Amino acid sequence: MILIVDDDKSVRLSVGLLLKRAGHAVDYAENPDEAIAKIRSNEYGLILMDMNYSRGTSGREGIELLMKTKIFQPDTPVILITAWGSIELAVEGMKAGAYDFITKPWSNQVLLQRIETALNLNSLQEETAVSTFDRGGIIGNNKSMLELLATVERIAPTDAPVLILGENGTGKEMIANAIHINSQRKSAPFVMVNLGGISQSLFESEMFGHAKGAFTGAVTARKGRFETADKGTIFLDEIGDLDMSCQVKLLRVLQQHTFEPLGESRPKKVDIRVICATNANLNEMVAQRTFREDLFYRINLITLHLPALRERRDDIPLLVRRFMEDSAASLSIDVPEITPEAMEFLTRLPYPGNIRQLKNMVERAVLIGGQRLGKDIFASVDGSATAVEEIRPSGTLNDMERIAIEEALDKADGNLTQAARILGITRQTLYRRMDKYNMK
Numbered sequence: 064m065i066l067i068v069d070d071d072k073s074v075r076l077s078v079g080l081l082l083k084r085a086g087h088a089v090d091y092a093e094n095p096d097e098a099i100a101k102i103r104s105n106e107y108g109l110i111l112m113d114m115n116y117s118r119g120t121s122g123r124e125g126i127e128l129l130m131k132t133k134i135f136q137p138d139t140p141v142i143l144i145t146a147w148g149s150i151e152l153a154v155e156g157m158k159a160g161a162y163d164f165i166t167k168p169w170s171n172q173v174l175l176q177r178i179e180t181a182l183n184l185n186s187l188q189e190e191t192a193v194s195t196f197d198r199g200g201i202i203g204n205n206k207s208m209l210e211l212l213a214t215v216e217r218i219a220p221t222d223a224p225v226l227i228l229g230e231n232g233t234g235k236e237m238i239a240n241a242i243h244i245n246s247q248r249k250s251a252p253f254v255m256v257n258l259g260g261i262s263q264s265l266f267e268s269e270m271f272g273h274a275k276g277a278f279t280g281a282v283t284a285r286k287g288r289f290e291t292a293d294k295g296t297i298f299l300d301e302i303g304d305l306d307m308s309c310q311v312k313l314l315r316v317l318q319q320h321t322f323e324p325l326g327e328s329r330p331k332k333v334d335i336r337v338i339c340a341t342n343a344n345l346n347e348m349v350a351q352r353t354f355r356e357d358l359f360y361r362i363n364l365i366t367l368h369l370p371a372l373r374e375r376r377d378d379i380p381l382l383v384r385r386f387m388e389d390s391a392a393s394l395s396i397d398v399p400e401i402t403p404e405a406m407e408f409l410t411r412l413p414y415p416g417n418i419r420q421l422k423n424m425v426e427r428a429v430l431i432g433g434q435r436l437g438k439d440i441f442a443s444v445d446g447s448a449t450a451v452e453e454i455r456p457s458g459t460l461n462d463m464e465r466i467a468i469e470e471a472l473d474k475a476d477g478n479l480t481q482a483a484r485i486l487g488i489t490r491q492t493l494y495r496r497m498d499k500y501n502m503k
């Protein structure tokens with residue numbers, strides 16, 4: 064049974080009729096209090112919920128009703144009905160656990176389709192009971208990663224736009240892909256576009272495509288990325304690099320779901336889900352007016368923050384092992400052994416390049432390091448800068464001094480004069496310290 068909550072009688076009746084015709088049983092509530100009373104005592108397959116009630120137009124009542132609903136019926140999908148232009152309210156609603164939202168005025172066909180999708184998915188989840196979530200190769204058991212993946216699981220089946228924030232190499236593309244492969248769009252294309260690599264002059268032909276002869280050099284017609292991504296997901300990486308004129312063009316596609324290929328007069332329709340990513344601070348860019356506020360609201364219905372690798376060091380051993388296995392497999396060699404010191408060393412690096420940097424280090428080490436990978440191999444494959452910037456373990460001053468001496472000796476290949484120079488102490492002092500720590 065589907066519950067329709069709306070204070071507008073004509074909406075209740077027309078939607079009710081629509082759903083009954085489509086073969087659904089329907090129940091109604093005309094205000095939040097009545098709705099909660101019903102939600103407490105009946106189990107619904109889906110709830111269609113208006114966000115604006117006559118007592119106030121802020122949508123507060125709607126949000127409160129949604130939160131209460133989620134307490135009594137956490138697994139029932141809720142589709143919000145929001146007034147056109149109240150995108151922030153929809154954002155808040157999705158964060159509070161709504162399954163989807165639809166803006167007024169809607170087309171009956173779209174409404175029915177969204178309802179069917181939600182119902183199908185929910186029954187599928189009930190049938191399988193265990194999660195069918197596909198991590199898409201994402202490794203990590205760190206708490207913040209698990210929370211993030213739980214959010215990905217929840218939002219993947221919706222069509223809500225997602226903004227993924229995080230430093231370079233933290234796995235933004237992998238997350239975007241995970242959203243796609245866990246969505247209803249998974250059998251349609253996942254198209255990735257690096258907007259940082261597209262100049263302003265190329266933007267239109269690249270994204271919208273062009274007709275044959277649209278400009279000099281356009282010898283054949285070419286499909287744009289939007290068209291390629293039709294029915295699927297488009298992943299716009301480095302969205303912060305888009306200049307103002309391209310931002311307007313992108314916004315138009317997102318608002319109207321249509322675009323015009325260069326040299327063609329008729330607009331084409333697209334059905335895409337948009338996922339954007341950036342390592343730029345878009346809030347700041349909006350404040351400085353280098354990023355359009357309306358575009359920002361369009362793309363960030365849901366924001367996911369990917370932690371930097373240094374903030375989830377507990378995942379490093381897991382990642383190292385997996386990357387070693389993968390590299391060994393692609394080289395058709397046995398998986399090498401890694402010394403405990405090397406693993407410990409790897410967990411302490413600063414990783415400005417995040418997971419991509421770690422992966423490169425491990426791949427190179429496996430390639431040249433033989434069957435037993437020690438700390439030196441890893442230090443050498445990533446240049447000295449990384450080792451110098453290495454984060455000291457939080458230990459006693461003595462521990463840190465001992466480690467600094469070991470590293471200087473390492474770097475100087477055991478040459479004491481050179482090691483002392485690296486440490487900024489005299490050779491005599493180095494002798495005394497080595498003696499103190501029983502070092503040979």
Ligand SMILES: Nc1ncnc2c1ncn2[C@@H]1O[C@H](COP(=O)(O)OP(=O)(O)OP(=O)(O)O)[C@@H](O)[C@H]1O
Nearest residue numbers: 200201202203230231232233234235236237418419
């Ligand atoms: N959690 C993870 N588990 C396994 N591999 C990962 C993980 N995160 C990232 N990687 C790997 O690290 C590399 C970088 O990931 P990805 O391209 O997704 O990062 P990104 O944040 O999109 O980078 P950029 O901002 O530079 O575009 C890829 O080779 C990816 O396979």
